[in-house]
Amino acid sequence: MNNFRLNMPTEIFFGKDQIEILGKRLVKDNVKSVLLVYGKGSIKRSGLYDRIISQLAENSIKVTELPGIDPNPRITSVAKGAELCRENDVDFIVAAGAGSVIDCSKAIAAARYHNGDPWDFFIRKASVKKALPICAILTLAATGSEMNGGCVLTNEKTQEKLPMGSIRLKPRFSILDPAYTFSVPKEQTAAGIADIASHVFEQYFSYPDAALQDHMSEAVLKTLIENAPIVLKEPENYEARANIMWAGTVALNDLLELGKEGDWATHMIEHELSAKYDITHGVGLAILTPNWMRHVLDADNCYKFAAYGRNVWNTTETDDMSAALQAIEKTADFLKSLGLPQKLSEIGIDDSKFEEMAESALKNTRVGTFKPLSKEDIVKIYRKSL
Amino acid sequence: MNNFRLNMPTEIFFGKDQIEILGKRLVKDNVKSVLLVYGKGSIKRSGLYDRIISQLAENSIKVTELPGIDPNPRITSVAKGAELCRENDVDFIVAAGAGSVIDCSKAIAAARYHNGDPWDFFIRKASVKKALPICAILTLAATGSEMNGGCVLTNEKTQEKLPMGSIRLKPRFSILDPAYTFSVPKEQTAAGIADIASHVFEQYFSYPDAALQDHMSEAVLKTLIENAPIVLKEPENYEARANIMWAGTVALNDLLELGKEGDWATHMIEHELSAKYDITHGVGLAILTPNWMRHVLDADNCYKFAAYGRNVWNTTETDDMSAALQAIEKTADFLKSLGLPQKLSEIGIDDSKFEEMAESALKNTRVGTFKPLSKEDIVKIYRKSL
Numbered sequence: 139m140n141n142f143r144l145n146m147p148t149e150i151f152f153g154k155d156q157i158e159i160l161g162k163r164l165v166k167d168n169v170k171s172v173l174l175v176y177g178k179g180s181i182k183r184s185g186l187y188d189r190i191i192s193q194l195a196e197n198s199i200k201v202t203e204l205p206g207i208d209p210n211p212r213i214t215s216v217a218k219g220a221e222l223c224r225e226n227d228v229d230f231i232v233a234a235g236a237g238s239v240i241d242c243s244k245a246i247a248a249a250r251y252h253n254g255d256p257w258d259f260f261i262r263k264a265s266v267k268k269a270l271p272i273c274a275i276l277t278l279a280a281t282g283s284e285m286n287g288g289c290v291l292t293n294e295k296t297q298e299k300l301p302m303g304s305i306r307l308k309p310r311f312s313i314l315d316p317a318y319t320f321s322v323p324k325e326q327t328a329a330g331i332a333d334i335a336s337h338v339f340e341q342y343f344s345y346p347d348a349a350l351q352d353h354m355s356e357a358v359l360k361t362l363i364e365n366a367p368i369v370l371k372e373p374e375n376y377e378a379r380a381n382i383m384w385a386g387t388v389a390l391n392d393l394l395e396l397g398k399e400g401d402w403a404t405h406m407i408e409h410e411l412s413a414k415y416d417i418t419h420g421v422g423l424a425i426l427t428p429n430w431m432r433h434v435l436d437a438d439n440c441y442k443f444a445a446y447g448r449n450v451w452n453t454t455e456t457d458d459m460s461a462a463l464q465a466i467e468k469t470a471d472f473l474k475s476l477g478l479p480q481k482l483s484e485i486g487i488d489d490s491k492f493e494e495m496a497e498s499a500l501k502n503t504r505v506g507t508f509k510p511l512s513k514e515d516i517v518k519i520y521r522k523s524l
Numbered sequence: 525m526n527n528f529r530l531n532m533p534t535e536i537f538f539g540k541d542q543i544e545i546l547g548k549r550l551v552k553d554n555v556k557s558v559l560l561v562y563g564k565g566s567i568k569r570s571g572l573y574d575r576i577i578s579q580l581a582e583n584s585i586k587v588t589e590l591p592g593i594d595p596n597p598r599i600t601s602v603a604k605g606a607e608l609c610r611e612n613d614v615d616f617i618v619a620a621g622a623g624s625v626i627d628c629s630k631a632i633a634a635a636r637y638h639n640g641d642p643w644d645f646f647i648r649k650a651s652v653k654k655a656l657p658i659c660a661i662l663t664l665a666a667t668g669s670e671m672n673g674g675c676v677l678t679n680e681k682t683q684e685k686l687p688m689g690s691i692r693l694k695p696r697f698s699i700l701d702p703a704y705t706f707s708v709p710k711e712q713t714a715a716g717i718a719d720i721a722s723h724v725f726e727q728y729f730s731y732p733d734a735a736l737q738d739h740m741s742e743a744v745l746k747t748l749i750e751n752a753p754i755v756l757k758e759p760e761n762y763e764a765r766a767n768i769m770w771a772g773t774v775a776l777n778d779l780l781e782l783g784k785e786g787d788w789a790t791h792m793i794e795h796e797l798s799a800k801y802d803i804t805h806g807v808g809l810a811i812l813t814p815n816w817m818r819h820v821l822d823a824d825n826c827y828k829f830a831a832y833g834r835n836v837w838n839t840t841e842t843d844d845m846s847a848a849l850q851a852i853e854k855t856a857d858f859l860k861s862l863g864l865p866q867k868l869s870e871i872g873i874d875d876s877k878f879e880e881m882a883e884s885a886l887k888n889t890r891v892g893t894f895k896p897l898s899k900e901d902i903v904k905i906y907r908k909s910l
Contacts, residue, residue: 139539144535144536145536149531150528150531151529152528152530152783153527153528153783350767353743356739356743357742358739360735360739361739365735381734381735384737388736396770
């Protein structure tokens with residue numbers, strides 16, 4: 139296990155009707171003026187919007203709104219949000235929605251204090267020195283953004299989708315009410331589960347091994363596997379939605395990666411797809427994941443896939459390579475059972491940009507630590523995914 | 525899953541030589557005068573004491589010392605420590621040692637601002653309104669005190685051992701260097717592992733079930749079972765010591781109990797033993813745990829013991845009661861394999877105080893939530909443990 143530092147400042151309010159604490163919690167932090175960031179209006183249909191507004195009104199907190207955030211949030215929304223914060227003396231951002239809304243809010247929180255293009259943070263021209271505090275009110279279990287300091291934004295002009303992060307961007311607090319995910323459509327629920335599973339794989343399949351962290355990864359995967367069929371069949375099953383929601387948070391709140399060097403190759407090559415084709419991140423991950431596994435598996439690392447098979451899928455094969463191969467096919471079957479597309483061709487992506495995307499993924503950084511990928515490797519994984 | 529709130533303010537510095545951050549980290553918090561609390565001198569033999577003192581001296585931080593804390597820390601040490609804090613304008617407590625030292629330091633941190641007997645906190649006559657910040661430098665994997673707000677103190681006069689807790693007592697930061705546990709003797713290492721396992725059982729065997737929390741409990745148990753034989757055989761195996769150390773922290777930093785109502789019966793009836801006979805807490809737990817399991821097992825709850833057996837011990841029995849019984853015997857065998865005593869009679873305890881201790885355990889509170897215990901139940905568990 140490598141040395142590590144852990145700092146989890148985000149307070150979590152989990153469960154039914156926890157939204158009721160919003161007003162008081164903001165007053166405790168002496169908040170006077172918030173920017174309320176949300177998406178395409180699902181929070182209006184679900185009634186969440188009204189509850190937020192009434193909490194803010196009751197506590198005499200001024201509200202400025204930034205609606206319409208895209209599923210792959212855009213850097214242009216960030217510039218707009220930062221400007222609204224400056225104009226309205228905003229001292230706190232309330233992000234109500236999925237990971238896209240929370241990610242966009244984090245970028246706004248940093249951009250508020252940056253004189254220059256917000257994209258600077260993503261191309262490492264600037265680092266986050268100061269940021270507005272934010273809270274997340276989560277409506278989709280997927281990205282884990284509600285308890286970490288990362289965000290991923292898309293630059294439409296350059297067709298890039300890049301991550302950045304800072305401890306200063308970890309939410310001050312987050313409200314997680316599983317009931318807000320009851321109305322999430324089946325495909326989005328499934329894509330969210332694929333995203334969560336991918337977060338676990340990116341950390342599990344990485345060096346060095348770390349016993350507890352890796353067993354905790356297995357715990358998250360088992361929770362997903364047991365609860366996914368339930369939420370897809372019974373979207374209003376509170377317990378199953380709660381299990382998936384908390385799994386999504388734990389999958390990416392630092393705990394699984396402590397003392398390890400996460401791989402993140404699948405995410406990086408998926409970001410290229412989302413940037414070029416504006417597809418749903420979780421769908422891209424579901425297609426790429428089994429093919430990443432098939433491509434990187436070798437005699438040296440098969441022990442790890444075998445452990446995954448035995449501890450998560452109860453594989454009884456005693457030979458490591460056989461257990462590994464079985465585990466990979468189990469993974470593909472699980473993702474298929476979620477009803478997600480299994481091939482890029484199913485979602486209208488052909489091989490015309492594979493080379494370009496592979497080059498772009500490798501432009502500023504290496505791709506993968508568990509098995510570093512070359513341009514040829516990436517193209518092969520895309521091709522296997524056709 | 526019940527609603528829950530999670531707040532983990534303790535920053536963790538884990539790994540080799542992390543002690544090097546101590547001085548700078550205290551300066552960051554503008555600390556001028558610390559109370560250094562430690563035990564019977566093992567930190568002097570290991571060199572840790574010198575490293576702490578030099579870090580403090582380099583940063584011109586005044587040091588007042590409170591050495592000699594007992595393994596079952598006493599409330600008289602708390603009064604003394606609080607007085608030292610007042611006399612020396614102490615603004616931060618550095619607790620260097622095992623859980624006993626950290627627990628005592630937490631009680632001092634609270635007592636510093638309390639006009640009255642520090643025991644008031646433990647008999648619920650006072651609550652913690654304000655406390656000095658503390659850091660823990662851990663030298664024994666066991667209690668989890670390094671990342672939670674609880675402490676357990678002994679009152680020699682009344683022969684009581686009671687817990688109390690507050691979010692205000694969660695350490696500001698903790699330094700966890702597995703190398704500091706290399707010199708822990710075999711029996712103490714084993715008792716620490718039994719303590720960690722017991723923390724997991726107290727939360728795992730509780731209602732309601734919570735999928736991820738329960739699978740994470742299984743992850744901690746698997747980590748203990750895999751690494752215990754290694755640390756007992758190779759006390760300087762860094763990786764195994766690291767795995768056990770981090771397992772000890774995760775076992776009691778709130779994560780496993782979220783949305784559940786922990787049982788804690790075994791701890792409560794063990795505290796009676798420690799208070800009356802001054803035995804090692806982990807030894808008492810190791811003796812009582814299998815007997816608690818055997819006593820509470822019934823047709824309604826055997827599914828939970830069966831799940832434990834299947835997920836932790838790979839039990840293949842398909843009948844729940846058979847799987848449960850096998851899991852309990854596996855647990856007893858594991859604790860035996862640590863070389864710990866298995867009977868109260870082995871450590872000089874007879875049945876003369878069983879009734880008295882059972883009454884004392886039940887004096888101010890119920891004992892157990894998974895299966896609430898009556899006086900007769902407690903006496904039976906003690907008797908089975910003879």
